[in-house]
Amino acid sequence: MKIKVGVLFGGRSVEHEISIISAVQAMAAFDKEKYDVVPIYISKDDKFYTGEILKNIEEYRDIPNIIKKSQRVILQNDEGKVKLYLHPMKLFKKEVDYIDVAFPVVHGTNVEDGCLAGFLHMLDIPYCECDVLSSAVGMDKFAQKAILKEYGIPVLPAKCFDMKKYNKNQKTILEDIEKDIEYPMIVKPINLGSSVGIRKVKNREELEDAIDYGFEFSLRVLVEHAVEPLREINCSVLGDYEYAKPSECEEPINADEILSYQDKYLSGGKSGKDGKTGSKGMSSTKRKLPADIPQDTKEKIQEYAVDAFKALGCNGVVRIDFLLNDETKEIWFNEINTTPGSLSFYLWEATGVSFADLLDEVVNLALKRKREEDTVTYSFDTNVLAGIKLGGSKGKV
Ligand SMILES: Nc1ncnc2c1ncn2[C@@H]1O[C@H](COP(=O)(O)OP(=O)(O)O)[C@@H](O)[C@H]1O
Ligand SMILES: [Mg+2]
Known part of the structure; x- marks a missing residue:
């Protein structure tokens, strides 16, 4: 039987549109012999929608229309199976679909920061991203520095x-x-x-x-x-707390001093038929891949990337960005992206891992984590409530 993978994307975030691009790329790349892909789009007002139309990037030019043509659903775990129920509920056709595993492809606040991980954790379904803590720390540029400093990874004060x-x-x-x-x-x-x-x-x-x-x-x-003269080097990491491997390194090329939204998502994309951008998200950034850096610098960056991944307790695929001072050759951890743009598939392709295999590995890591979590006991038999009476303190402890 094929695995039903629910790809969740969108959400109340300034990176909503980039998430749509990353998710549509991923949905197209899954090995269809092995997976049935169920799109789950989260609108900017946090409503969930599903439907085949959500796999087509062209349809997103008119978001109100794509919403009209898809089905609003709510996710619920019913006796061990996570189901998509029509919302509002209909008398006869209630259940639209179900999923075995959730694959969030979300960027930014209110989703990537642990909010969606928490929601999926409560649904008790395996999910393909960092857990609540590492996602939350991954979104806080100060908290991640504080932790990594403890682990001896160089961060700027x-x-x-x-x-x-x-x-x-x-x-x-x-x-x-x-x-x-x-x-x-x-x-x-x-x-x-x-x-x-x-x-x-x-x-x-x-x-x-x-x-x-x-x-x-x-x-x-x-x-x-601000590091000057600056070169930016990014490296993806795939794995979990036990085993993690680094990808090839890339050097994104910026037109301005700061690598801008324009540089990241719009510069390399071909024009679409309507003259608008044909952005391919993070995979359209202008870059040198592999980055043109000495072997020892590359190895140091890969080592820091894996160390940071483990220090932050990550799971799945992340991208870690470094700042390199081109004069002193100092390397600084800049930030982690716990759900990287385009899931960093282009970095893995350059490492010899296809997008389909990358997705497969990430799913397996999520299944492994769930199996391990399920061995932990979360209930504790106690008779503390037997015969309890609330006295004058109104039950305050
Ligand atoms: N300390 C720094 N020195 C020089 N440039 C920096 C520094 N921090 C950030 N930048 C520039 O700003 C860009 C965005 O900063 P970053 O911390 O990566 O935030 P974001 O999460 O928005 O990508 C970087 O890609 C880099 O071009
Ligand atoms: Mg960045």
Whole structure:
């Protein structure tokens, strides 16, 4: 019997559209001899939809229309099987489909940050991504640095603060930043992706503006030194806590100082028939693949990538991005993408792993984790409630 894999994508995130591209690419790449792919699109207002039409990228030019033509569903675990039920419920045709395994292809806040992992965990279904903790840490650029520092992985020192604290103590915070961090600096929202809200600054005035700008996108921002002259090197990792392997390294090429949304998703895509972009998501970024770096630098980056993957407790396929100072040759961990754009399939193809095999390995890792989790006891027989009476304390413990 084929495995029914539910591919979940979209969601309430600024990277909604990129997730659609990544997911449609993945849905097309699954080995159809082995898998039945069930698309599950999460709209920007968190509603779930399914239907064959959701596999066709062209249809997404008109999102209200594609929503109209698909079926709204809710997911529920019924006696050990996760089913897709029509919403609102109909008298006779209730169950639309079912899935054996969930494969989230989501980017950004409210989905990739552990929210969707938590939802799937509660559904008690194997799911193909990092668990709640590693997804949440993976979305927080400050938390991940703090953990990786403990593990001896080089991270740039950073200052992180929230909007209220900043508004109250602006002068002290700015002085504190300037005391410890040299210009030029990078200011970024703590939990976004796709370069949204990020600025490079050279003086106090620009710093203040960039912080205000960052707060438009997140309630916390992070400031760190900007590496110059910069080369960016990315490496994907596939595995789990026991065994993880690095991919070939890539060097994305940017048109501006900061690798922008434009660079990442729009620069390499051919024009579509309607003259709009024909973006292929992260796989359309202009890049050098393999990155043109010395063998020992590559091996060091791959080693840090695997160490970071394990330190953060990841599972499945992730991409880890590094900053390389082209003069001093220092390497810094920059950030992790726990669900990378295009699932980094192009990095694995360059490593000799086909997209179909990559997806297959990720599914197997999720099944393995679920089997292991199922050996843990979550209930505890107790008679603590037998004969319980609530006294004057109204049951407070
Ligand atoms: N410390 C830094 N020094 C130089 N450039 C940086 C630094 N941090 C980020 N950048 C630039 O900004 C881009 C986006 O930052 P990043 O932390 O990767 O956020 P995002 O999650 O939005 O991709 C990077 O790809 C790089 O071009
Ligand atoms: Mg990045």
